[in-house]
Structure formats: structure tokens, C-alpha cells
Amino acid sequence: MSISARYRARADAFEMKVANVRADQWDNPSPCAKWTARGVVDHVIDMHGVMLGQQIPRTDDPLTDFREARRQVQEALDSDRATTEVATPAGPMTLEDHIDQVVSDDLVLHGWDLARATGQDETIPADDVERLWATATAVPPELMERFRTPGAFGPGIEVYGPEVDVPEDAALQDRLLGYVGRDPVSKSF
Numbered sequence: 806m807s808i809s810a811r812y813r814a815r816a817d818a819f820e821m822k823v824a825n826v827r828a829d830q831w832d833n834p835s836p837c838a839k840w841t842a843r844g845v846v847d848h849v850i851d852m853h854g855v856m857l858g859q860q861i862p863r864t865d866d867p868l869t870d871f872r873e874a875r876r877q878v879q880e881a882l883d884s885d886r887a888t889t890e891v892a893t894p895a896g897p898m899t900l901e902d903h904i905d906q907v908v909s910d911d912l913v914l915h916g917w918d919l920a921r922a923t924g925q926d927e928t929i930p931a932d933d934v935e936r937l938w939a940t941a942t943a944v945p946p947e948l949m950e951r952f953r954t955p956g957a958f959g960p961g962i963e964v965y966g967p968e969v970d971v972p973e974d975a976a977l978q979d980r981l982l983g984y985v986g987r988d989p990v991s992k993s994f
Contacts, residue, residue: 808905809882815912815933816875819849822919823868831867835922836987837915838966842922843867845915850874852908856900857881858891878904894958910937914985921992929978938981941965953986 806814823846831843840848846867853874854861861874881887887901895906913933920927929937944952951957952964966986971979979989 808901808909809879809887812882812904812909812912813879815909815916816879818930819912819916819919820868820871820875822916822923822925823871825925826867826919826923830923833922835918837918840918842919845918845922846871849908849911849915852911853878856904856908878908906940910940913937914987917982917987929981931977934978934981938977938984941981941984 826842826846831841833842835842835845837845837848850861850863850867850870857877861870861877863870882901882904887899889900890897891900891903893903893907898906913929914937917927917929919925949965953967955963958964965984969983969986969988971983971989973980975983975989982989
């Protein structure tokens with residue numbers, strides 16, 4: 806699957822979750838300790854802007870705002886800009902690779918956060934679970950420590966939380982969530 810197609814599929818799934826949030830659920834706590842359901846969506850929109858080096862314009866409607874953010878990222882992925890080299894905390898890479906490794910993966914993990922916060926289906930597609938598991942577990946320990954350190958990549962940025970113990974025989978989705986700092990079992994926040 807191309808990076809553009811993978812992003813599109815993940816953005817479709819995330820947008821559906823945003824569209825299914827009821828008005829009375831936006832202040833629900835999320836698995837991300839400092840964020841409500843609205844905070845999760847705001848973060849995802851902010852990260853879209855970071856990928857493009859600009860701020861995404863905002864309204865009072867998270868769905869409208871996400872649609873605009875994804876439109877801009879998809880437009881960049883489907884243009885000559887996609888292969889432009891950009892500076893990243895991990896070193897230079899193409900814009901499309903940066904989007905794929907950061908915001909596209911964020912759509913999957915924060916989609917789970919939003920689903921958990923709002924009582925939606927929390928199932929992550931198996932191919933996304935396998936891909937994210939392989940990516941996360943391949944990170945060298947010294948870099949993983951930095952990923953788990955709040956603020957290491959800038960003010961307010963935390964890539965992963967502290968690892969949550971999950972049984973080795975648990976489903977791979979649960980092991981992935983525990984590895985990146987989410988409790989796949991507990992419904993309390």
C-alpha cells in the first residue's frame with residue numbers, strides 16, 4: 806500500500822470516529838492523561854499542521870477542522886511536495902515518510918484513544934497493529950527512553966507513555982497498546 810493510500814485509509818477511519826462523537830462526549834477523559842476526547846482530536850489536527858510546517862485553521866467544530874487538516878496533508882502527499890526532504894527530530898527524510906511515521910501512525914493510536922474515550926469500537930485493523938508493533942519494538946532502547954520522556958521533542962510533546970505491563974500471551978493489539986503506554990484493559994482513567 807502506498808503512503809498516500811495508507812494515510813487516506815487511516816484518515817477515513819479516524820474521521821468516522823470523530824463524526825461519531827456525541828456532543829456530550831467531547832469532555833470525556835481519554836487514555837492520554839492530560840487530554841479529553843476533544844484534546845485528542847486537537848492534538849491530531851495540530852500534528853497535521855506540524856507535518857506541513859503551518860497551523861491548521863480552526864472553527865468550533867472538530868470534524869470540520871479534522872477534515873481540513875486531512876485535506877491539506879492528502880494534498881501534500883499527492884503532490885511533488887511528497888518527495889521533498891524535510892528536517893525532522895529523527896533526521897532528514899521525505900515529507901511523505903515523515904507523515905507516514907508520525908501523523909499517519911498517530912491516526913491509528915489516537916483513533917484507539919478516541920474510541921476508548923467515547924465508547925466506540927476499539928479494534929485496530931490487524932495490519933496496522935502488526936506494522937506499528939514492528940516499528941515500535943525496533944526503536945533502540947536509548948531512543949525509546951527519549952520517546953517516553955515528556956518534552957524531549959519539544960514543549961508538551963510526549964511520543965509514548967511509560968510501558969504498561971501486559972501478559973506476553975495477550976492479543977498483539979493489547980501488547981502494542983501496553984508497549985506505547987496505554988492500558989488496554991482498564992476502562993478507568
